[in-house]
Structures are given as C-alpha cells and as structure tokens.
Amino acid sequence: MSKRIGTFNVNGKNADTIVEPQMLLVDVLREKLDLTGTKRACAAGNCGACTVLADGDPICSCITLAVAAEGREIETVEGLRAADGTLHPLQQAFIDHCAAQCGYCTAGMLMTAKALLEANPRPTREDVKRALSGNSCRCTGYVKIIDAVMDAAQQINAAKEVAA
Amino acid sequence: MTALDPIPEGGFGDAVTRREDLRLTTGQGRFLDDIVLAGMAHMATVRSDRAHARIVSVDVETARQADGVLAVLTGADFAASGWGDIPCESMPPAITKGQWVRTPYPALLTDRVMAMGDLVAIVVAESRKAALDAVELVEVAYDDLPVVTSLEAALSEDAPQLYENAPGNRVFSAQIGDADAVEAAFAKATHVVPLTTRQPRMAHASMEMRGSIGVYDARMGRYELTTSTQNPHSVRRLLASSILKVPAHKVRVSAGDVGGAFGLKGRVYPEDVLVLWAAERLRRPVKWVPTRSEAFVADFHGRDQMADGEMAFDAEGRILGLRATTVHNLGCRLGPATGVSPFLSARMLAGPYAMPAAHVRVEGVFSNTRTTTSFRGAGRPEATYFLERMLDKAAAQIGLDPAEIRRRNLLTADQMPYKTALIDRYDCGDFKAVFERAVTLADWGGFETRRAQSAANGKLRGQGISCFVEVSALSNERMELRFDLTGAATVIAGTFSHGQGHHTLYAQMVQDWLGLPFEQISVVDGDTDQVAYGGGTYASRSVTVGGSALRRACDEIIAKGKTIAARLMQASEDELTFEKGLYVRRDSNERMSLSEVAVASYRVLGHPADLGVGLEATGTYTAQPQNYPNGCHIVEVEVDPDFGTVTLVDYIAVDDVGVAVNPLLLEGQLIGSTAMGVGQALIEQVVYDDAGQQVTAAFTEYGVPRATHMPPIRSELLNTPTDTNPLGVKGGAEVGTIAAPPAIIRAIEDAIGCPSASLTLPTSAEKILDALHKTNDKKKAKP
Incomplete structure (x- = not known):
C-alpha cells in the first residue's frame, strides 16, 4: 500500500503524518495525532460520535478519507477550550446541565452544536433537535443536551452584546 | 422539569454538577479504544454467517500467510488449551430447583454454530486493518442444519430440536404462585380478560461497543484484562473460577471510562477470554474492538418475551387473580446472566395492585438467535407491559376509564407492608397517591379539550397511562x-x-x-x-x-x-x-x-x-430485603393520520425513589431511561429473517431514538423513604424504561381509536396506518 506524508491543519496547528490512501480522518486524528476525544462508534456515518468540523461544517470523520481533509481547517473537541483553558460556553453548559452521562457521544454533540450556533445563533428548541438528529445518545434522552445548547446560545449572545 | 440550581460541589440531596464532566466535555475521557499499549497486537474475529450449521472445516493457511498476521486460531486450538466454558449463573435455585438445561459455551466453537455471529476463529495481527483483512481469507465450510428463528418457531410442535437434552427446546419450565387460589379466584369472577403480549428482541447498542485488551504478565504468571464492562469483579470471578481455574489474584480486570452498558456489559464474554488466550500465546498485549455490525450480531440481546394469560375481576373492576405463562427466547445458549430477566419478570407480575391470587409459569426456550441477557429494566418492563395492557383491555371490556380501573386497584400506604401473591413483600410506598398526583399533573380529566384542539390541526390525539412497581438493589x-x-x-x-x-x-x-x-x-x-x-x-x-x-x-x-x-x-x-x-x-x-x-x-x-x-x-x-421504586407515567401523543407518525407531545412522570441523593443526576436517569422506553415503544427491534439471518446489524436497520423523538418531560417525585436501608433510597435508573412503553402504546390506540391492546411493539408508522385503515373501514361499514 502506498504511503505519503500528509499535512493536516487541526485546531489551528499543522501536523505532518504518514497517510495511506484508505485511511479515514478519524484514524489520523485518533491514531496519528493522539486526539482521542473524537470517537469511533459506527464507522458508517450513522451516529455522529465522530463529528468534527471541517472549515466550520460538521462532518463524520469516520467516513471522510483522511486525504480529503488535507487543506481544510479541522476542529476537534480538543480545540474547543480557549488557549487559557477557559471552557467554551457549550462545554460549560454541558457541565451545568449534566448533559453528558457516559460521555461517548459528547464530543460529537459539542461539535455539531458549535456548528449550529455559528450558523444560527438564536435557535429554537426544534432547531436544536433537528441539528442534533444525526447524533445518537443512548444515555441522556437528549433533553439535557438540548437544554445545554439553548443555554450556551444565550451565554454566547449575552457575551457578544456585552462586547458590542 | 423541576427547577434546579446546580452547584459544583455540595452534600447529600444537592443538585451537584458532575466532577466527571470536565474530562468528558474536553475530550479527555479514556475509553477502551483510547488505550494503546507497547507491542499491542489486534484481534479480529471469524464469525458464522449461518444460523445453524455443522462446522466441516476451517482453512486458515492463506490467512496465516497474509502480511502482518501473527496467528490464526480456531476452535480446535482453543479446545486443546483446556480453558473452561462460560457458565450460566443466574437460574434461581429456589424456583428452578436446579431443573434447567446446561449448555456448552467455549469461547471458540469446534463442531456446531448455532446463531449468526457465533465465533469460529480469530486472527491476531500487527494492525486492526491487517487482522480484519485476513479474516476474509479464512475459509469455513459448513453443513447447514434446520433453523429455529424465533420464540414462536421454537415452540411449534415440529420445531427442530436444538439440544438433545432439551425436549421442545425448553430450557426450563418453572412456576411461582398458588394455582389453587387462582382457580378459586376465577370461579367467582364477573369479568375474565385474556391477553397475549409480545416483547420485541432489543439491542443495547451502547454508544461505546464492547471491547477488550488482554495482557499476559509472564513475569508474574498473571492475566490482565482491560475491558468495557459494568462489573469488573464479576468478569474476574468468572475468568478465574470457571475459565482459567486459577486463584482470583492471578487475574486483574479493570476498566476506564465506559460508554454505556444497560445490562449488556455485566459479565464475561467470549472475546474477553480470547484476548487473554491470544495474549498468553503470543506474549503480546492483544486488543479487540468490534465493528458496529459485528457488535450487533455478537452482543447479547435483551427482552424477546411472550406473556399469555388472563385476569379475573369482580363486578366493580377489582382484580381477583392473575394466571399467566411467560416464555422467554433465551437464544442459542445460556450466558452468565441469561436467567435474570425471566424470573424478575415473573415475580414482578404481582404489580402495584392489590392482587389476592396469582400464578405464573415461566419458561425459557432455545432458538438459533443470539443469547439474551439483562436489558435496562431486566424483566420489570416485560411484566409491567403485560399488566398495564391487561388493565387497559379490562377497562374497555368492563366499561371503565383506564385511570379509574387503576384507581380501584392500586395499593395505598395503609396497605403496606404488602405481601404479594407471588414472591415479594413491598415494604412501603403509596402507589395510589403517586397515581393521583400524576393524573392531576396531566389533567387527565381535561383531555377531551386537548383532543379537540389537536383534531382542529388535523392530528389525532391520545392519552395513555401506566403504573408500575419494580424491585431494585440486588446482591x-x-x-x-x-x-x-x-x-x-x-x-x-x-x-x-x-x-x-x-x-x-x-x-x-x-x-x-x-x-x-x-x-x-x-x-x-x-x-x-x-x-x-x-x-x-x-x-x-x-x-x-x-x-x-x-x-x-x-x-x-x-x-x-x-x-x-x-x-x-x-x-x-x-x-x-x-x-x-x-x-x-x-x-x-x-x-x-x-x-x-x-x-x-x-x-x-x-x-x-x-x-x-x-x-x-x-x-x-x-440487600435483604430489596426495595421497591414505583411510579405513574402519563403520555399524550399526536398521530399524523396521513403518515402514521407519532409525536409525543406531553410526558408526565411521578416517581417514588425514596430519597433523591442528587436531583440533577436523578433527572438524567429518569429522562434517559424514558428514552429507552420510547425506543422500545416506537422503533427498536432486532429482526431475524426466515433463514436466521439477523437483518438488523447497523444503526440504519436498528432504530435508536434521536433528539427528535423525545418529548418534553414533566417530572415530579412523591417519595416514601424506605427503612430497608440506612439512606431511605430506592432505585431510580430504570423507571422510564419500565413505564413508557405501555403508556405510549395505549396513547396511540386511544388516538387512532383502535381496540385496547391491539397494537404490538414496536408500533411503527406502518402498523399505525394499517390499524387506522381498519378502524376507518369499520366506521364506514356502520350505517
């Protein structure tokens, strides 16, 4: 199998690693870059646990060829925190609302929600449900995840208003 | 939900946010597949694509030659190792009197596969990809045998017999209760209501699949298993005492973060045995993480039960007695915990009602399907579904409102302690008060106004109610x-x-x-x-x-x-x-x-x-005695008559969990367990075709609830602390799984106007449209 050096921009940093043609983005993130926060749960694009952002759009890293992610800005759960360690409002809201139980779907939920709030800063509950409908959670029953996303939207908007 | 003001730290009873969540929200959880050990090899499995067949030959030579392959091992190799079988340790001796069929269960099979997904061989390689690729090179020749694909097929008179020592494919046939007392109760009954219910086979489908890493520490002569489990000590006990036959201190079992279990991950599995076995042979750590489709066919399943019986009532709709037979499809062989659900289900058929007499025959059958084990609720959902549908049907037959028939039968605080007609003695609780609170909160009596409002929007609205008592705190x-x-x-x-x-x-x-x-x-x-x-x-x-x-x-x-x-x-x-x-x-x-x-x-x-x-x-x-959480859940649904789709528009839950240690976390359990009940009611079902092929082996084929399925939930606690433990607490993590399905199905029946207890689980849009058409045809037929 042919191999070559691939360059990936992940969480604002470039990283070079050896890639093979069949490798998936989730494999590069987890196995080459040690970013294990992104989870592999179905490897078929059905459950959303592997969701990362590519140029701001949520994608399933388990069905994205690694080579197709080169040249795109990839963002994973590890990149959500500010440089000073401050939690992203979504992370804080997930903690405040107890929106994680086992935590396996959490990274995917956070990344999907981040993309939603960037595209739609004032979502309705129905908007949130629709946005998260590709992300499975087997523990929480979703209600607290939806609560957390609604709360985070408010926090982000309030912070923006203060800044403006 | 209840207004909570979460705090980051606090004492007993406070709504404290979880200290676990900083790591889980920042990608720092450490789950099984996140662990990498030096020199770690990877195991992939060769599984049967047949439901029932003799293994004629297993040709591993080509696979052995493949790049990166370290070993290809078969059932014959495993048999030669002398490692023991996985035992079943969950048949209660007091009820079964030891009369149940033991099944051989080596981690790798040598002569016969009995369900799709059975383990025939393993490949260990330098990478997961190399191992998976080499699996394709293993040639297994089979000689197909007749197949028993379902509970019903197992019971049929001409069914193939899967085990020589299990006539009629029966694993056991046991009974509890007093048949004579029931006979007498039925003799004085004004109304007798027959009912059959069917629980679908369910997949736990935890977001993190099972997975294991085996290490053999040659220096200390010790086995170390890291695994995605909910019970490390039970895994160690079974490994040490039944499989390896070594002192327990020769075995270490540990787990990091575990991504959900729901009963799936309670005991040892063949793959746990195999990673240790391979690790000892190769003197390298060996990891196994399945593919999702592999997990769907390899994981034990849950439920798959039929309950059939009748209930006797007096003229006022008071319960006089129950007789029932429950049959559980236990799959092709018995796992360690396979006996849990059938017997929990049988004893909980006493329900939250004053029921003077009861008799239950409980049976298990073999079929060419995956072994069953506990699934969230483990027997209590099966029992509750049968009882609640029975009361719905009885209400219709006797001419009572579904709430009224429950009001007349629910146990009250002054009837406690209450010895049931089966096994349990409820120590405390006010089941009727819980029910009355739910009925008030839901405005049960004001439903027709809301039905009319929905009708004005072209939607069919229905309401359903379910009461339950369960038993928690085991061992x-x-x-x-x-x-x-x-x-x-x-x-x-x-x-x-x-x-x-x-x-x-x-x-x-x-x-x-x-x-x-x-x-x-x-x-x-x-x-x-x-x-x-x-x-x-x-x-x-x-x-x-x-x-x-x-x-x-x-x-x-x-x-x-x-x-x-x-x-x-x-x-x-x-x-x-x-x-x-x-x-x-x-x-x-x-x-x-x-x-x-x-x-x-x-x-x-x-x-x-x-x-x-x-x-x-x-x-x-x-836990001697155990405790008895209870509750009453009420659901309102809207059905779209054109598409047959169901929207849960209101969900009221009033529960008695004794004492809430952390209301925030308790709510999470309540809502999460309800989601599983919603799934069972509407979409979840493991399906085998007539050849015994499991056709639900992906999330596109086995539906789990999504955010869009979930209703708003209005929850209240009406607690009666128990004095059976120092904290006064009762269990609180399975309530919705138990209560939701019967309430949802009743609400759908109410919405579309079909007879009580006529719809079956899971109630898909197809079934709803079919029932709607039948109902409409009947209306048209009437002049």
Whole structure:
C-alpha cells in the first residue's frame, strides 16, 4: 500500500503524518495525532460520535478519507477550550446541565452544536433537535443536551452584546 | 422539569454538577479504544454467517500467510488449551430447583454454530486493518442444519430440536404462585380478560461497543484484562473460577471510562477470554474492538418475551387473580446472566395492585438467535407491559376509564407492608397517591379539550397511562474509605460507574457525613487490583447498596477517629462529639478536624501503637430485603393520520425513589431511561429473517431514538423513604424504561381509536396506518 506524508491543519496547528490512501480522518486524528476525544462508534456515518468540523461544517470523520481533509481547517473537541483553558460556553453548559452521562457521544454533540450556533445563533428548541438528529445518545434522552445548547446560545449572545 | 440550581460541589440531596464532566466535555475521557499499549497486537474475529450449521472445516493457511498476521486460531486450538466454558449463573435455585438445561459455551466453537455471529476463529495481527483483512481469507465450510428463528418457531410442535437434552427446546419450565387460589379466584369472577403480549428482541447498542485488551504478565504468571464492562469483579470471578481455574489474584480486570452498558456489559464474554488466550500465546498485549455490525450480531440481546394469560375481576373492576405463562427466547445458549430477566419478570407480575391470587409459569426456550441477557429494566418492563395492557383491555371490556380501573386497584400506604401473591413483600410506598398526583399533573380529566384542539390541526390525539412497581438493589456491596497521610479521603467503591456519576454522588455523601471539603474526597472504582470486592453497577443498585455500605464505612471512620482524637486531646471519648468534620470537646474550645486526626494516625512518633496505623474503614450492605421504586407515567401523543407518525407531545412522570441523593443526576436517569422506553415503544427491534439471518446489524436497520423523538418531560417525585436501608433510597435508573412503553402504546390506540391492546411493539408508522385503515373501514361499514 502506498504511503505519503500528509499535512493536516487541526485546531489551528499543522501536523505532518504518514497517510495511506484508505485511511479515514478519524484514524489520523485518533491514531496519528493522539486526539482521542473524537470517537469511533459506527464507522458508517450513522451516529455522529465522530463529528468534527471541517472549515466550520460538521462532518463524520469516520467516513471522510483522511486525504480529503488535507487543506481544510479541522476542529476537534480538543480545540474547543480557549488557549487559557477557559471552557467554551457549550462545554460549560454541558457541565451545568449534566448533559453528558457516559460521555461517548459528547464530543460529537459539542461539535455539531458549535456548528449550529455559528450558523444560527438564536435557535429554537426544534432547531436544536433537528441539528442534533444525526447524533445518537443512548444515555441522556437528549433533553439535557438540548437544554445545554439553548443555554450556551444565550451565554454566547449575552457575551457578544456585552462586547458590542 | 423541576427547577434546579446546580452547584459544583455540595452534600447529600444537592443538585451537584458532575466532577466527571470536565474530562468528558474536553475530550479527555479514556475509553477502551483510547488505550494503546507497547507491542499491542489486534484481534479480529471469524464469525458464522449461518444460523445453524455443522462446522466441516476451517482453512486458515492463506490467512496465516497474509502480511502482518501473527496467528490464526480456531476452535480446535482453543479446545486443546483446556480453558473452561462460560457458565450460566443466574437460574434461581429456589424456583428452578436446579431443573434447567446446561449448555456448552467455549469461547471458540469446534463442531456446531448455532446463531449468526457465533465465533469460529480469530486472527491476531500487527494492525486492526491487517487482522480484519485476513479474516476474509479464512475459509469455513459448513453443513447447514434446520433453523429455529424465533420464540414462536421454537415452540411449534415440529420445531427442530436444538439440544438433545432439551425436549421442545425448553430450557426450563418453572412456576411461582398458588394455582389453587387462582382457580378459586376465577370461579367467582364477573369479568375474565385474556391477553397475549409480545416483547420485541432489543439491542443495547451502547454508544461505546464492547471491547477488550488482554495482557499476559509472564513475569508474574498473571492475566490482565482491560475491558468495557459494568462489573469488573464479576468478569474476574468468572475468568478465574470457571475459565482459567486459577486463584482470583492471578487475574486483574479493570476498566476506564465506559460508554454505556444497560445490562449488556455485566459479565464475561467470549472475546474477553480470547484476548487473554491470544495474549498468553503470543506474549503480546492483544486488543479487540468490534465493528458496529459485528457488535450487533455478537452482543447479547435483551427482552424477546411472550406473556399469555388472563385476569379475573369482580363486578366493580377489582382484580381477583392473575394466571399467566411467560416464555422467554433465551437464544442459542445460556450466558452468565441469561436467567435474570425471566424470573424478575415473573415475580414482578404481582404489580402495584392489590392482587389476592396469582400464578405464573415461566419458561425459557432455545432458538438459533443470539443469547439474551439483562436489558435496562431486566424483566420489570416485560411484566409491567403485560399488566398495564391487561388493565387497559379490562377497562374497555368492563366499561371503565383506564385511570379509574387503576384507581380501584392500586395499593395505598395503609396497605403496606404488602405481601404479594407471588414472591415479594413491598415494604412501603403509596402507589395510589403517586397515581393521583400524576393524573392531576396531566389533567387527565381535561383531555377531551386537548383532543379537540389537536383534531382542529388535523392530528389525532391520545392519552395513555401506566403504573408500575419494580424491585431494585440486588446482591451485596462493600465500600472502603481510606484516609491518606495528607488527611484526604479516598472512597474505594465496589460499584462501578459507567455514566451514572458515582464519583460525584459518593463525594456528596462523604462531604455531608464526614464534613470533608469536596476536593479532599476522591473515588476509585473499576479495578480489581484496587478494589477488593465489588458487585458492579446494574439494576439501579448502586446508590442503595454502595451508598448504604459507604454510610457504614463513614460511621466506622467517625468512631475510629474519635478514639484517636480522644487520645490526642487527652479526653475521654464520651467528652467528644463529632460535628461537621470536627471532634469537639464538650464545654471547651478544644477541637480537631477529622483530617488532622487522619494525619496523626500515620505518625511514627506520638501515635499510640495500640491504635494501629492509619485511618480506614470498610462498610458492607446486603440487600435483604430489596426495595421497591414505583411510579405513574402519563403520555399524550399526536398521530399524523396521513403518515402514521407519532409525536409525543406531553410526558408526565411521578416517581417514588425514596430519597433523591442528587436531583440533577436523578433527572438524567429518569429522562434517559424514558428514552429507552420510547425506543422500545416506537422503533427498536432486532429482526431475524426466515433463514436466521439477523437483518438488523447497523444503526440504519436498528432504530435508536434521536433528539427528535423525545418529548418534553414533566417530572415530579412523591417519595416514601424506605427503612430497608440506612439512606431511605430506592432505585431510580430504570423507571422510564419500565413505564413508557405501555403508556405510549395505549396513547396511540386511544388516538387512532383502535381496540385496547391491539397494537404490538414496536408500533411503527406502518402498523399505525394499517390499524387506522381498519378502524376507518369499520366506521364506514356502520350505517
């Protein structure tokens, strides 16, 4: 199998690693870059646990060829925190609302929600449900995840208003 | 939901956010597949694509030659190793009298596969990809055998017999209750209502699949298994005593973060055995993580039960007696916990009602399907579904409102303690008061207005109700509390948190009981090398058994600390009181904190030799008797008559969990368990075709609820603390799984106007449209 050096921009940093043609983005993130926060749960694009952002759009890293992610800005759960360690409002809201139980779907939920709030800063509950409908959670029953996303939207908007 | 104001730390009863969540929201969880060990090889599996066949030959030569392959091992190799079978250890002797069929269960099969997904061989390779690729090169020749693909097929008279010693494919046929008393009850009945219900086969489908890493420590002659489990000690016990036949100290089982289990991950699986076996042979760590489709066919399933019986009522709709036969499809062979659900289900058919007589025959059957095991609720959902649908049907037959028939039969506080006609003795609770609160909260009587409003929007609205009592707190538990020489405390827990937030709950308890600062308390669980004994976490047990044992450990710490403090303060123990973490000498300003006492207990100089070294205590709790959570859930649905789709528009849950240790976490359990009930009601079902092929092996084929399925939930607690444990708590993690399905199905029937108990689980849009058409045809036929 042919191999070559691939360059990936992940969480604002470039990283070079050896890639093979069949490798998936989730494999590069987890196995080459040690970013294990992104989870592999179905490897078929059905459950959303592997969701990362590519140029701001949520994608399933388990069905994205690694080579197709080169040249795109990839963002994973590890990149959500500010440089000073401050939690992203979504992370804080997930903690405040107890929106994680086992935590396996959490990274995917956070990344999907981040993309939603960037595209739609004032979502309705129905908007949130629709946005998260590709992300499975087997523990929480979703209600607290939806609560957390609604709360985070408010926090982000309030912070923006203060800044403006 | 209840208005909560979460706080980052607090005591017993506070809505404390979880200390687990910082790591889980920042991508720092450490799940099985996140672990990489030096020199680690990867295992992939060769599984049967047949439902029932003789294994004629297994050709592994081509696979052995493939790049990166380290070993290809077959059932013959495993048989030669002398490793033992996986036993079934869950058939209650008091009920079965030992009369049940034992099945061989080696980790790799040699002669016969009995279900799709059965293990025939393994490949171990340098990478997961190399192992998976080489699996395709293993050639297995089969000779197909006749197939039994379902519970119904297993029972049919001309069914192939899967085991020579199991005539009629029966695993067991046992009974509880009093058949003569039931006979007498039916003799004086005004109404007799027959009913058959069918529980679909369910897949736990935890977001993190099972997975294991085996290490053989040749230096110490010791086996180390890291696995995604909910019960490390049970895995170790089975490995040591049944499979390896070595002392338990030769086996270590540990787990990191575990991504959900729901009964799936309670005991040992063949793949756990195989990674250890391969690791010993290869002298390298061996990891197995399945593909999702592999998990769907390899994982044990849940439910798959039929209940058939009749209930006798007097003229006013009061229950006189119940007779029922339940049949559980246990799959092709028995797993360790396969016996749990059938017998829990049988005994909980006593229900939350005054039921003077009951008799239940409970049977298990073999079929060419995957082994079944506990699934969230484990037997209580099966029992509750049958009873609640029975009351719905009886209400229609007798001419009563579904709420009214329950009102006439539910047990009240002044009937407690109540000995059921089957096995249990409910110690406390006011089932009727819980019900009345739910009926009020839901405005049950005002429903017709809301029905009319929905009708104006072209939607069919219905309401359904379900009452239940369940049993929780199984087995015994042991908790240690150990102070270190900095004066901080560690809880060493026999329970094992895999999403429930125990590390927060136990810290709350210790903060409250010992007056320690929250950050001075840590919790260790999930490692048999660190935890001497434990029962793991399942069946809503942990807060009851773990919390009660921890309470006793804390009480012992207070007493031991007092002895040390008295010496240090040159006082008598009678002079000291313990308040909020301080030993205070009566009528003086002298005080010492528990942490100071703990630090002193490690001093080489100055600490009296007769007091030993250190400060630690062990608390135990044995659930004799168990406790009985109960509740009443009411659902309103809207059905779209054109598409047959169901929207849950309102969900009211009133539950009695005794005492809430952390209302925030409890809500999470309540909503999460309800989601599983919603799934069972509407979409979840493992399906086998007529050849025994499992056709649900992906999330596109096996539906799990999504965010869009979930209703808003209005939840209240109406608690009656139990005095069967020191905390007063009852289980609270399975309520919605138990209560939701019958209420939802009844609500759909009410919406579309079809007869009570005519729809079956899961109620798909197809079934709803079919029922709607039949109902409409009947209406048209009437002049």
